[in-house]
Amino acid sequence: MANFLLPLLPIVLACLQVVDAAQTITVLTMNVAGLPAAINGNGEGDKKQNSLDIGTAFANGKFDVIHVQEDFNYHAYIYRTDTHPYRTATSGGVPIGSGLNTLSNFAFSNLQRIKWDKCYLNEGDCLTPKGFTSMTITFDQGKEVDFYNLHADAGDEDGDGEARVSNLAQVAKAIATTSADRAVIVMGDTNCRYTRAMDKLSDFITASGVTDPWVTLYRGGLAPAQGADPLLCADPIPADNTCETVDKIFYRSGTDVKLSALSWTYDASEFLNKTTGKPLSDHVPVKATFSIA
Ligand SMILES: *[C@@H]1O[C@H](CO)[C@@H](O)[C@H](O)[C@H]1NC(C)=O
Numbered sequence: 028m029a030n031f032l033l034p035l036l037p038i039v040l041a042c043l044q045v046v047d048a049a050q051t052i053t054v055l056t057m058n059v060a061g062l063p064a065a066i067n068g069n070g071e072g073d074k075k076q077n078s079l080d081i082g083t084a085f086a087n088g089k090f091d092v093i094h095v096q097e098d099f100n101y102h103a104y105i106y107r108t109d110t111h112p113y114r115t116a117t118s119g120g121v122p123i124g125s126g127l128n129t130l131s132n133f134a135f136s137n138l139q140r141i142k143w144d145k146c147y148l149n150e151g152d153c154l155t156p157k158g159f160t161s162m163t164i165t166f167d168q169g170k171e172v173d174f175y176n177l178h179a180d181a182g183d184e185d186g187d188g189e190a191r192v193s194n195l196a197q198v199a200k201a202i203a204t205t206s207a208d209r210a211v212i213v214m215g216d217t218n219c220r221y222t223r224a225m226d227k228l229s230d231f232i233t234a235s236g237v238t239d240p241w242v243t244l245y246r247g248g249l250a251p252a253q254g255a256d257p258l259l260c261a262d263p264i265p266a267d268n269t270c271e272t273v274d275k276i277f278y279r280s281g282t283d284v285k286l287s288a289l290s291w292t293y294d295a296s297e298f299l300n301k302t303t304g305k306p307l308s309d310h311v312p313v314k315a316t317f318s319i320a
Contacts, residue, residue, distance in 0.1 A: 049320040050167045052091040055294065056214035056274055057081070058178070058310035061099040063121060066151075071305040074101050081307050082108030084297050085130060090314070092164060093130040094176040096216040099155070102128070115160070127160045127176045127215075135162040135174075141201065145193040149182035152190065159198050159215070161205060170284050170319050173206040177215035188225030191218055199234035202279075210281035212317070213237060216310065218273045224253040237277035240288035240315055245269050263306040264295040276315045284319060291315040 059081055060070040070077060078101035085093055086109050098105065100120040111130040118124035118140055125140060139161045146153040159177035166172065177198055180190035195217065202211055213235070219226035229250060232239065242250045245268045251258060260270035268291065280286045294314040298307045 048168050048170075049318045050170070051289065051316055051318050052166065053089055053314060053316045054092045054094075054212060054214060054276065055085075055090045055312050055314045056094040056096075056176075056216075056276060057298070057312035058096045058216045058274060058308060059098050059101075059105065060308040060310065061097050061101045061105075061126065063100045066121065070307070070309040072300055072303065072307070075104055077101075077300070077307040078104035079108050080300060081105050081298065084307070086110040087297070090130075091132045092174065092212075094174070094214050095126075095128050095130070096176070096178040097126045098128045099124060099126045115162075122155050125156055125158050125160070126178060127158070129160065129162060129174065129176060131164055133164050133166055135164045138162045139205075141197075143180070143190070143194050144197055145180075145190045147180055147182060147184065147186035147190040149184050149187050150180075152180045152182070152187075159194075159201070161201060166319050170210075172210045172212055172281075172284060172286065172319065173202075175202065175211065175213040175215070177213065177217065179216065179218045181218045185225065187218075188223075188227075192225075192227050192230065195219070195228075195231035196234065199231055202235045202237075206281075208282040210284035210286050210319070211235075211237065211279045212276070212286070213278070214276040214313070216273060217275045219275070220257060220271055220273060221251040221253065222255045222257045222271065227253070229253070232277070235277070235279070237279045238288070239275065239277050240291040241268070241271075241275070243288065244291050260293070260311065263299075263311070265293045265311060268292055272311060272313070274310055274313045276313055278317065287318045287320075289316045289318055
């Protein structure tokens with residue numbers, strides 16, 4: 028190398044390092060069915076034992092960031108067996124809390140808990156202050172991703188559909204205001220299906236600029252049409268990844284941080300009771316891996 032180029036060497040090496048700095052993370056979203064058994068017997072088996080087993084499955088070291096919904100009255104059992112170093116404090120059981128929590132291997136900041144502007148009584152949605160949370164998680168080399176966890180209005184009546192559209196529009200607005208130009212991962216229980224016309228899921232995707240890796244990786248890049256037949260999953264273990272549930276993961280790159288979805292899958296088998304083989308929740312968790320660069 029010519030001597031006059033030597034001073035440039037550190038700069039060249041620094042550039043190579045930046046290019047080399049992609050990190051892979053695995054995320055999971057799960058509705059843990061933690062409503063008091065007396066109100067809602069959703070799921071099978073004993074809710075306390077199921078919650079201890081869910082925490083044990085969370086602690087297997089495979090999940091960098093976990094979003095839970097319906098984490099109400101059995102919250103302490105999940106946190107007793109889970110081992111993630113960074114976790115949100117519960118906002119309370121029914122009827123005080125939102126049931127939303129985050130468990131993470133990486134530190135978070137700017138936690139916000141926001142209540143929905145609109146709820147519809149049909150499925151007890153107004154019984155608890157459901158809504159969404161947002162936070163910034165800082166990964167290796169200071170790379171920041173804004174995470175949104177949500178639990179939208181449930182039910183099949185027109186009022187439920189209107190509430191869900193309003194809920195998701197509220198999240199899209201928060202993303203536009205709080206996370207402009209920033210990398211974003213949204214995951215939670217949307218209570219929405221692409222095929223259910225009243226959910227207008229495509230409106231949310233357009234408004235927030237996010238991508239659904241399930242659509243990219245398992246639906247050939249084309250979201251199922253609104254009003255098409257539901258793509259129901261086999262219960263309790265989906266036969267493959269082409270069927271649709273309401274638990275979803277979306278993402279978007281930012282100006283400085285690029286996210287790419289490497290994989291997406293239902294993760295039913297790790298969340299069964301080891302003795303009875305019954306599912307630990309009435310929702311199948313969804314898992315994805317991303318590279319962050
Ligand atoms: C599974 O369910 C049974 C029966 O409810 C319970 O005794 C057991 O502790 C649960 N968990 C495991 C890991 O077997």
